[in-house]
Amino acid sequence: MAPPITAKASNGVDGEVVVIHEERTNFSELQADLGRGDQDRLIYFAFDLLWLDGQDLRKMSQLARKGLLKELIDGNNLKEPIFYSEHHEGDGQELFEAASRLNYEGIVSKRVDAPYRSDRVEAWQKIKTVQKGKFPVVGFIKDPSGVAALYLGKKEGNELRYMGKVGTGWDRTTSGKIRKALETVVSPKAKLTKPINKPKVTWVEPKFYADIEYRDITSDGLLRASSFKGLTRK
Incomplete structure (x- = not known):
């Protein structure tokens, strides 16, 4: 979610609204707050400046635009909930590994000399981390x-x-093997402590474990963007 805001009528700022939960941005908490209409925890990270006093800055380099953005924020004494998003230069692989260790959703990499582009191009990449x-x-x-x-x-x-x-992560052959294994532990009812109403499900004894990669856990406590990687017996 990245709605543009304006510091002045003719200054176009690009950024992202987030919620900080347990010392990191959390998309699921953002979803929950927006769903309830809560705004107390919403924070805006400004990371690009497209227009300044009617001047189109999009052909300028990323680094030059960010310099003007910082001047705009500091010059107008803008404070929380608006923050300037710093640009870090260095080893991208090391930054990605650090983001993974901290359970961040990922990193965004941009060329410092690149002009602004609204679509996904080679000059900027969003690389997501995964949890297992x-x-x-x-x-x-x-x-x-x-x-x-x-x-x-x-x-x-x-x-x-x-x-x-x-519902993803297997081919037809693997799908058949999964079903054959699970049919050996079919149960007449769910073994969940708090049963859920899923009439199309065949319930099983929890004897098999699925190796799963996922992006995050939602505010409802469910896996987000999950993918199957393997099946093992307890």
Whole structure:
């Protein structure tokens, strides 16, 4: 989400609205706040300046535009909830690895000498990090030759909580093997501590664990942008 704002009527600033949760930006918390209409935690990171007093800056270099943006923010004494987004130069791989360790969603890389482009081009790249985990399979949805989706849980003490479903990451052969394995542990009812109403699901004993890559966990406690990577028996 990156709505433009204006510091003056003719100054176009590009940036992104975020929510900081547990010392990092959190898309799921942002979704939740917007859904409730809450604005107290909304913060705006300004990272580019496209227009200044009617002058089109988009042909200038990224670094030059950011310099003018910082001058605009400092000169107008703009404070929280508006922040200037710093530009860091250095080893991109090291920065990406640091972002991964901190569970950040990813990094955005831009060429400092590049003009502004609104579409995705080689001069700027958004590289997402991924998180990994093992989650017990609590059910599956059949398709003609295998599975269409797996329903996942997470053990918390003596409870088994629903964590959402995954429907990508396998080919037809793997899909068939997953179904064959899960059909050996079919259960007449869900083993979740708090059952959910999913009439098309075939429930199973949580004997198999799915290796999952995912971007984040939503405010509802569900995996976001998940992908299947493997299946192991407990």
